[in-house]
Amino acid sequence: MRVTVKLFARLRDLAGTGELIREVAAPATVQTVWNSLTAEMPSLVKYEGTMSVAVNAEYARMAAAVHDGDEVAFLPPVSGG
């Protein structure tokens, strides 16, 4: 199945793109998507402890299920305001 991955701020810089499509095998979780991403881009790994994640623009946990067509976002620590 295909999911859209969104990356922001420093994660986007490290990946060189803010959006990419990943193929992952079902059943999948956010963690599955992240692992598939970091396998290719090891520089992202160190963010796992501090980032937040969202599925379809709602905050979620790494264990949340991901379905075909979902948008999965990885968010470094925020700095708005």
Next chain:
Amino acid sequence: MRVTVKLFARLRDLAGTGELIREVAAPATVQTVWNSLTAEMPSLVKYEGTMSVAVNAEYARMAAAVHDGDEVAFLPPVSGG
């Protein structure tokens, strides 16, 4: 000597005027002026415990000296804002 007396809000209403001239004998204090005022307008007396006073537009005490030409103001509890 002559002083200008300024009255505000309810004190002004009770006195029927916001400004009047009083003759008082020197040496005088704010208290002297107040006593001369309340002698004529006893309805003001009950404000003595809660009012503030000013001489020449500076907060002062009842014991403060008053000189010829001074402006003495009697101020009921404030309610600005």
Next chain:
Amino acid sequence: MALAAVTRDPLDLQALMRDIAEGGAGDGAVAAFTGLVRDHNQGRKVRFLEYEAYEPLALRALGRIIDEARETWPGVRVGMHHRIGRLEIGEASIIIVAASAHRAHAFATCRYAIERVKQIVPIWKREHFEGGEVWLEGATADPDDEKTKLAAYRIACA
């Protein structure tokens, strides 16, 4: 634009903010307070308010509050304008703006300032309500009373 003002004209928060913010590019935080005339008070339906001031002393008292805030929160920039005369429902009677590098200081200054206005500024509200009118009386003004000053400080910094 004066930092402290007592005026019969409508208040202009935007202009005061611009003035306070100007030249303070190190200040990231601007807190503001606006007091609006409410349509009711203590169960009464308010028609409009009339504010009266002992203007020269009111202006000095506003200036004193600004000085107090600056001593307490160094570097804070603060302006406060009070309107007097007849005010309709929803109109602003007071605007306060405080800018600082620290948002905690900007908020505290604003909060302190409005409490102090109600304590020591010689301004009075006459409430015209349905069925009558009444002078509202709050605090006995005494700028040297450290207890009321501390009360305002506690509210601001709590």
Next chain:
Amino acid sequence: MALAAVTRDPLDLQALMRDIAEGGAGDGAVAAFTGLVRDHNQGRKVRFLEYEAYEPLALRALGRIIDEARETWPGVRVGMHHRIGRLEIGEASIIIVAASAHRAHAFATCRYAIERVKQIVPIWKREHFEGGEVWLEGATADPDDEKTKLAAYRIACA
């Protein structure tokens, strides 16, 4: 005008205040907060900032903060707009307006809201300073973390 907004356009505090105040003639107190781009940060001379957002989630997070405030301070009306894109020194990155019958609630809501923005809204600042640029990173966003929520509440109500 939406209560919560994430926009590339300059922010309009006056318009947001008018919207929040409208129809609330029982509300006498309006507190506002404006965050301005500072010309320095951590010893660096800032040239300008670039804000990036995960827009749909940022909008939801702002809405969530508004809901939290309403639950905590019943009757409070609050709006918050965050700007994104390139912002010059002195420009407003965020405006928050809170109106209430109680000035304590208006202030607390405003204070709470800005703390919560910094905790849970997916927006990032890229600082362009003299000599380089850097992504600023603050809090790990977790809207369900009751500890950070309580910290914001304590700051607002202390």
